[in-house]
Amino acid sequence: MTAGLVAAPSAVDDVARGRVRRAVRWRAVVTVLAVLVVLTYVLTLMVGRTFYPPGDVVRVVLGQDVPGASFTVGRLRLPRATLAVVAGLSFGLAGVTFQTMLRNPLASPDVIGISTGASAAAAVAIVLLGLGGTAVSVFAIVAGLVVAVLIYLLAYKDGGAGTRFILIGIGMAAMLHSVIAYVLSRASQWDYQEALRWLSGSLNGVTWDRTVPALVVLVVLGPVLLTQTRALEAIQLGDDTASALGVRVERTRLLAMVAAVGVLAFATAACGPIAFVAFLAGPIAARVVGPNGSLLLPAALVGALLVLVADLCGQFAFGTRFPVGVVTGVLGAPYLIYLIVRSNRVGGSL
């Protein structure tokens, strides 16, 4: 090989052009996703037993008094739709963070039991301990972190995550599901809605006091996660490569894990672990964005879109109203099976 070591200016321009082209595509995809989220959000506010035109909805959102709409849209639909967006963003962001950090699409917090842990803790706090508000969220986040750390310690072997991590996580999720089932069986009154919320996630009966904490935490921790984008992308190349690139791998992983579990747990405390949103958002975003840039923001937007659309379908597409988690579960389960089948075919390396 007798290559010269200095690149011609035209070659530099080629590189710059390719980079700009990718950045433009990435921005276009993010813009389209954001517009879709806003449109679906507004649509969610419009439809229901009574239909309100966009004008009314916008006026209510801006705080003006519109007879009828102010109560239905402002009190009933707005907190619900807002939580749908907040939870979707939170699940999407947390999911893709885990998937990137652990280099595995199966390593999503809702597959490996972290969401289930947060959900079980919230159920214990509410049903058994009679707690409410922030205390529930604190319970959820602590449990989420404990589960994450526990899986990490149990799976830790030469610093490797891989299949062990996933399998231990799936076992953990099964165990925590039984905790939820136990808690629900001890509830003084059997509440079907409550049960569905902790088992597969539901947006029914959402009020502002549940939505606001999740929103605040997302606003604080979301940007923290986004600043870790480049470090996480370096970790994707392997811990050694990342470290050689000047990334402090363990510190980045810890920071990303705490922040991701934080947004995830607060959203889970509000609406339960909406099934498979965290798991699906990253791979769908990867499909849409292609090899053009970071997946964190697109995955968050895909998450929001998933929850909004699934909630609309759950409410109006069928004769009966289904909670949102049932709809996302129907979408997610086949994909989970597909991933496992594919990984077995490639040689079981997941």
Place this chain on the structure above:
Amino acid sequence: MTLDHALTADALTLGYGERTVIDGLDLVVPPGRITAIVGANACGKSTLLRSMSRLLAPRSGQVLLDGKAVHRMPAKELARTLGLLPQSPIAPEGITVSDLVGRGRHPHQKLLARWSREDDEAVAEALAATQTAELADRSVDELSGGQRQRVWIALALAQRTDVLLLDEPTTFLDVSHQIDVLDLLTTLNHTRGTTIVMVLHDLNLAARYADHLIALAAGRLHAAGPPEQVLTPQTVQAVFGLSSEIITDPVSGKPLMVPRGRHHDLARQDLARQDLARQDLAREDPVREDLVPEEPAREAMEREVGVGRLS
């Protein structure tokens, strides 16, 4: 030419868990030269390289870069001077060549800073040097092993470090790609003065391409110096437990190690043939036990030639 950096190890002891892998090693890497670390499997070559790039904290002693302990330097600062290509880096699914190589710019980028012209130049240069510019938009998954290894080297080049460590950069490559990669590293060293330290499996390629050989045996430094001094039958025997002869490589003029092995040594073949004939005879006629030598000539000969540790 780049600034010369002094990379040294000072009474370095490394290990995993209970096991000590490197024991009190002192080492000087000659700046601006190519150094190859050689040794038998599990002698601590890769462990040493990992510690030099601070992937592994020393039990005692230290690795110094320009007099500063690498394990106490800020991560990004170190990564701007010293790069590492690990043995098995991971390419995320679907990643393109230019994206992968661009990630080499990480230590030069501030938290939220945008890409600079310098970043583009570094990437273009890395692609040109490794002849991967025409692959820039391809997905890394689709590349051949040789192409892929060149892309990984491009990633390390985009980092623009004056010192580059490589852990077995030629593993899994066929012989022509091995030469490609080593020629590329030599060009890099000659044109930019990049200090290169690599772990190599192939003793002859190491002797050919390195200015400086470091031979490790059981976690200790056995010999270090120019290949002509280090690569001797005695070193090969001590480091690999292999009997060999050293001749001069007719192409490069560097030392070339020729292993003896058990079967193809012309000087031993007569002896071995007699030995085999006697054993065959004994097998055909078990009554004639007197023909079975108490100590087979073969073993005696092996002891004399010094290949006893071969098996």
